[in-house]
Amino acid sequence: MKKSIKTTITIFSMVAITALSCMVKIPMELPTENTSISFLPFTLQNMFAVLAGILLGVPQGPSAVGIFLLLGVFGLPIFSSGTVGVAAISGYTGGFLVSYYLAAFFSGAIAGRPNINEKKLSIYNILKFFLAAFVGFVFIYVGGTIQYVRVISCSIIQGIQSCVIPFLVFDGIKLIAIVFIALILRPIIAQYIYTETEIL
Numbered sequence: 001m002k003k004s005i006k007t008t009i010t011i012f013s014m015v016a017i018t019a020l021s022c023m024v025k026i027p028m029e030l031p032t033e034n035t036s037i038s039f040l041p042f043t044l045q046n047m048f049a050v051l052a053g054i055l056l057g058v059p060q061g062p063s064a065v066g067i068f069l070l071l072g073v074f075g076l077p078i079f080s081s082g083t084v085g086v087a088a089i090s091g092y093t094g095g096f097l098v099s100y101y102l103a104a105f106f107s108g109a110i111a112g113r114p115n116i117n118e119k120k121l122s123i124y125n126i127l128k129f130f131l132a133a134f135v136g137f138v139f140i141y142v143g144g145t146i147q148y149v150r151v152i153s154c155s156i157i158q159g160i161q162s163c164v165i166p167f168l169v170f171d172g173i174k175l176i177a178i179v180f181i182a183l184i185l186r187p188i189i190a191q192y193i194y195t196e197t198e199i200l
Helices: 003-023 045-056 060-073 086-090 094-111 123-152 156-163 165-193
Strands: 025-029 039-043
Touching: 003 045, 003 060, 003 165, 039 165, 045 060, 045 094, 045 123, 045 165, 060 086, 060 094, 086 094, 094 123, 123 156, 123 165, 156 165
Parallel strands: none
Antiparallel strands: 025 039
């Protein structure tokens, strides 16, 4: 099978997994007096956005997340927020969605292209993937909080209390999971989507 076909299959597989993860969410009530804003969900989609960048590298990882976002904007019900179309991007959770792309790009840039030599467990790889995932989550938190604050007109402190603090433990667990998944899957992905000379 040609490398381009394998790469396309891998990218769309990541799109599908990220989309399906919308089914795993736990609504959390927000500390706000605005009755039109009811919850932010605990979700796995931020994890898979970061994971796409780390597993596939750049540009494949951000491409997968970009396709996922476009599908949601065009009307497929694949966002954990439950909204679709442009309203999903412009609403109070839209900053998180837009930041998924940035998270995939920068986490992928830090992790680099998957390499078969990563089969060898090393402190370097563990720290590299940890840093990549951490930076990805930071982009999601910052982008999500900024738009949340702008849309509902609250203070930065209130935004952090709603968008960051309640999710830290859960996202910390996801960060650790990402590191272990990357250690296992990146060498396999390298063999699958790169030629023999490219993976050495």
